Amino acid sequence: MSNAIQNQYKPDYVSPPGETLEEILEEREMTQAELAERMGRPKKTISEIIKGKAAITPETALQLERVLGVPASFWNNRERLYREALARAEEQQRLASQVDWLKRIPVKPMIEFEWIRCCEDKVEQLREVLNFFAVASPERWEEVWCNTSVDFRKSPAFQSDPGAVAAWLRRGEVEAAEIDCAGYDANRFKETLQQVRALTVKAPEIFQPEVVRLCAEVGVAVVFVPQLPKTRICGATRWLNPNKALIQLSLRYKTDDHLWFSFFHEAGHILLHGKRDVFLEDNAAEDAHRQDKEQEANTFAANILIPPNEWQRFLNSSQKRSKDGIREFAAQIGIAPGIVVGRLQHDGVLPVTHCNELKCRLEWA
Known part of the structure; x- marks a missing residue:
């Protein structure tokens, strides 16, 4: 995700586009009734737009462009930003009541592995985790991971x-x-x-x-x-x-x-x-x-x-318990000697404490 997207300004309050419309009408000394008449819309509709109770539709935006000379794109964008701000405010309130869900998620190790960002704000951390899972809410996470993933739940x-x-x-x-x-x-x-x-x-x-x-x-x-x-x-x-x-x-x-x-x-x-x-x-x-x-x-x-016939041949030999014999057999069939040791231990031929130095220990970088 680019810094430009991450650092977008998201104001706490965005005024409804109706406030801008009201300011323009005052500047032009035009009444709501006159605007309604020129647009061919009910006066009640204009009043509700100014109060933020009704949305400016694309059709309304075009009518405002014709009457006031302000581009329809301006009104459409103003309406979009306002509705988005309202939705964000509602989401903020809803997520604030769900932050306890984070206790079910291993947030700290996920941050340490750099799978997600560390956020000081709990709600922002919740958003980060939801983004990681690509779900819209804790309820959706529950549905996707705990209800529909039947095979997972068998484990x-x-x-x-x-x-x-x-x-x-x-x-x-x-x-x-x-x-x-x-x-x-x-x-x-x-x-x-x-x-x-x-x-x-x-x-x-x-x-x-x-x-x-x-x-x-x-x-x-x-x-x-x-x-x-x-x-x-x-x-x-x-x-x-x-x-x-x-x-x-x-x-x-x-x-x-x-x-x-x-x-x-x-x-x-x-x-x-x-x-x-x-x-x-x-x-x-x-x-x-x-x-x-x-x-x-x-x-x-x-x-x-380890092909079965090769395995049986090795078990019948006297080399199955010696490190040199294990190395030689592994080299003959082209695999790591640790794999042979693991098989011998699994099959009970070698105690689990024997020959472990032939295994390669792996660590995350």
Whole structure:
């Protein structure tokens, strides 16, 4: 948003255009009755315009231009500014009674992440948050995020803190809107996943922009959004429109094995499940139907990262518990060793305390 728009002068009081009309009539020593006669309008209408009770319509503005020589554009603009000022005053009063709603939203961390501006005035802060969510009022926020987002509400994380989860999800939408994506192509997306898999051995400053670029070319926007307090979400998948999918990732567990598994898990949802499905990954129990889909995505991620035949060969070897053996196996199949460690720990082959130094720890810049 430009400074010119941000710094617009918004006076506390704007006089009705009727006051200007009354001044012009006094200067010209013309009565309201004479003006009404010349315009062909009832005297009552002219009186109500002067008192601000009736609006100056475009038709009336043209008539005033003919009779008084003052351009219709002047009257139309004067009327517009006056009505806008009235609307702002009414909104100010209404929002002032709703500032307590901000307690449901993680305003402070959103400011720290620079998602929104910090405003000293509570009402202005409320406006800033509503602008972020692109809704007109707290009631509309409730309808959009807490009533219509049925799939979101199935998540225990959403139920525990809908304000934080909604803010995290909305930030994903905002960032995804800035990614120019080609139309979604399932076959090309499958091929792209192999290219992404090869990036697991790269540093974050290399893999992050490459993942975003590669996936955008096949219709999938990938965004990395820091989790807000109490969100407890690893990732989310949804369709922004029939030709653009969104994969949103956090660094909830802050290691490369979790990040990459989350990415390919979400990719599995895109390839295996419907475009109306929405998935919030919070590792909490789901209904049976959703559990099946989550397991399908888990299997997809596990198999694409480590092909089943290669995994079985490694498990049958004597190297599965040694760091050197893990490094060698990871190098052979072209993935980061931390991913192998995470799989071994998940499958109970390694204790969760072993070989964690092979994982790459990730932090937000």
